Amino acid sequence: MRRDTMTPDNRSPGPPVSVLVAGLGNLGGVILELLAREPGVGRLVAASRDEARGVARVNLARLGALAQGRAPDVTFAPLDITDAGGVGDLLRREAPDVVVVTASLETWWLPDLLPAEARAPLARAGFGAWLPVHLALPLAFMRAASAAGFRGHVLTAPFPDVVNCVLGRVGVAPACGVGNLDEIVPKVRHLAADRLGAPIDEIDVTLVAHHALERITFGATPPGELPPHFLRVARGGRDVTREVDAEALLRAPYPLAWGPVMHFLTAGSTVRLVGALASETPVRLHAPGPAGLPGGYPVLASRAGVTLAPIEGLTRDEAVAINERSHRFDGIARVEADGTTVLVDETAAVLRETLGYDGARVAPDEAALMARDLLARFREYAARHGVDVARARRMGA
Numbered sequence: 001m002r003r004d005t006m007t008p009d010n011r012s013p014g015p016p017v018s019v020l021v022a023g024l025g026n027l028g029g030v031i032l033e034l035l036a037r038e039p040g041v042g043r044l045v046a047a048s049r050d051e052a053r054g055v056a057r058v059n060l061a062r063l064g065a066l067a068q069g070r071a072p073d074v075t076f077a078p079l080d081i082t083d084a085g086g087v088g089d090l091l092r093r094e095a096p097d098v099v100v101v102t103a104s105l106e107t108w109w110l111p112d113l114l115p116a117e118a119r120a121p122l123a124r125a126g127f128g129a130w131l132p133v134h135l136a137l138p139l140a141f142m143r144a145a146s147a148a149g150f151r152g153h154v155l156t157a158p159f160p161d162v163v164n165c166v167l168g169r170v171g172v173a174p175a176c177g178v179g180n181l182d183e184i185v186p187k188v189r190h191l192a193a194d195r196l197g198a199p200i201d202e203i204d205v206t207l208v209a210h211h212a213l214e215r216i217t218f219g220a221t222p223p224g225e226l227p228p229h230f231l232r233v234a235r236g237g238r239d240v241t242r243e244v245d246a247e248a249l250l251r252a253p254y255p256l257a258w259g260p261v262m263h264f265l266t267a268g269s270t271v272r273l274v275g276a277l278a279s280e281t282p283v284r285l286h287a288p289g290p291a292g293l294p295g296g297y298p299v300l301a302s303r304a305g306v307t308l309a310p311i312e313g314l315t316r317d318e319a320v321a322i323n324e325r326s327h328r329f330d331g332i333a334r335v336e337a338d339g340t341t342v343l344v345d346e347t348a349a350v351l352r353e354t355l356g357y358d359g360a361r362v363a364p365d366e367a368a369l370m371a372r373d374l375l376a377r378f379r380e381y382a383a384r385h386g387v388d389v390a391r392a393r394r395m396g397a
């Protein structure tokens with residue numbers, strides 16, 4: 001593997017990219033803050049439904065960047081992703097090079113607020129239980145973007161390891177997702193460098209892994225069988241996977257601030273990816289859900305787009321098979337040819353028993369309706385266990 005495609009330091013920056021952040025909740029806000037301070041970013045538009053909150057967020061990002069010595073061209077635009085015409089108009093008007101979709105019907109960290117006995121069954125169900133909540137808006141956005149003939153690169157945040165796979169099945173795959181396995185890679189790099197006493201710049205990690213691996217890697221799910229994955233660590237091009245005991249590094253305790261504050265980690269991954277999309281030459285990094293594939297992979301990103309990076313000793317089909325087999329660790333049995341997603345029996349049973357919700361099969365067109373039902377039942381469940389979801393959201397956002 002050549003070192004010159006391995007680190008962002010080797011990118012050859014072209015002109016600055018213009019970026020639209022679609023969805024201005026907690027993650028969108030953090031991504032906006034970092035992008036506003038990024039030299040490779042040109043025009044920056046933040047779009048969401050709540051105009052007053054959105055304008056205030058944009059003003060904060062502008063002043064923060066100015067305070068830091070940068071003067072970003074950043075504005076707010078109203079956007080309701082369920083209005084396909086409005087999405088098309090915005091994309092035609094702004095013509096961004098890159099869109100980062102962070103809009104979602106609900107955030108991911110609320111179940112973690114429940115008391116242990118109420119949280120445990122939902123954790124056992126896997127994150128796939130919440131698929132409709134994370135699927136509905138990226139699906140609406142990608143359909144609207146496709147209808148408008150949008151040609152820019154779209155990056156998605158909501159559960160891309162599965163959502164992008166569904167989007168691919170219905171013919172509207174985004175370029176790739178952000179975060180997830182790209183949040184595990186820095187942990188392994190850091191620990192490997194420590195173990196070898198090597199400068200971190202010399203350490204390269206190659207990982208094929210699904211979202212399901214991340215919670216275990218950071219201790220949020222009790223240790224158990226790890227989802228299938230492929231992991232290689234190299235130092236200056238030499239394979240040191242065994243020397244550093246890379247598998248142990250995955251499981252090694254690594255206390256991490258949990259909850260919305262983790263969005264700084266996701267945003268770091270996103271900003272690097274956006275920077276790579278400004279590069280004339282390919283930059284090797286990791287991303288979930290490229291080209292509608294399940295799980296995450298090493299990818300090559302440049303102004304031309306995102307492609308899978310070749311992995312020595314592992315074919316593309318083998319890599320995809322690893323992530324197909326990992327779906328079930330997130331409660332997903334399979335994604336069918338028309339994008340209908342089938343939950344594993346245990347996940348469907350937990351949802352029935354805890355929330356009284358029946359949703360073993362998620363057809364893409366029913367995701368929005370199912371999400372509304374699922375969220376209403378979750379709010380009741382949370383209230384029964386002493387958690388006021390609306391209040392918790394206000395505190396976290």
Ligand SMILES: NC(=O)c1ccc[n+]([C@@H]2O[C@H](COP(=O)([O-])OP(=O)(O)OC[C@H]3O[C@@H](n4cnc5c(N)ncnc54)[C@H](OP(=O)(O)O)[C@@H]3O)[C@@H](O)[C@H]2O)c1
Nearest residue numbers: 025026027048049050080081103104107108157158179180
């Ligand atoms: N890939 C990763 O590594 C990673 C990491 C963290 C989070 N995530 C995912 O990222 C997503 C966002 O997380 P979050 O914590 O930022 O959630 P959040 O705080 O709830 O933000 C979601 C935002 O979506 C916007 N939205 C909702 N409906 C909309 C619509 N119809 N049109 C336009 N915008 C709409 C809302 O803003 P308005 O009310 O202003 O419209 C809301 O604030 C979730 O799916 C989460 O699971 C992924």
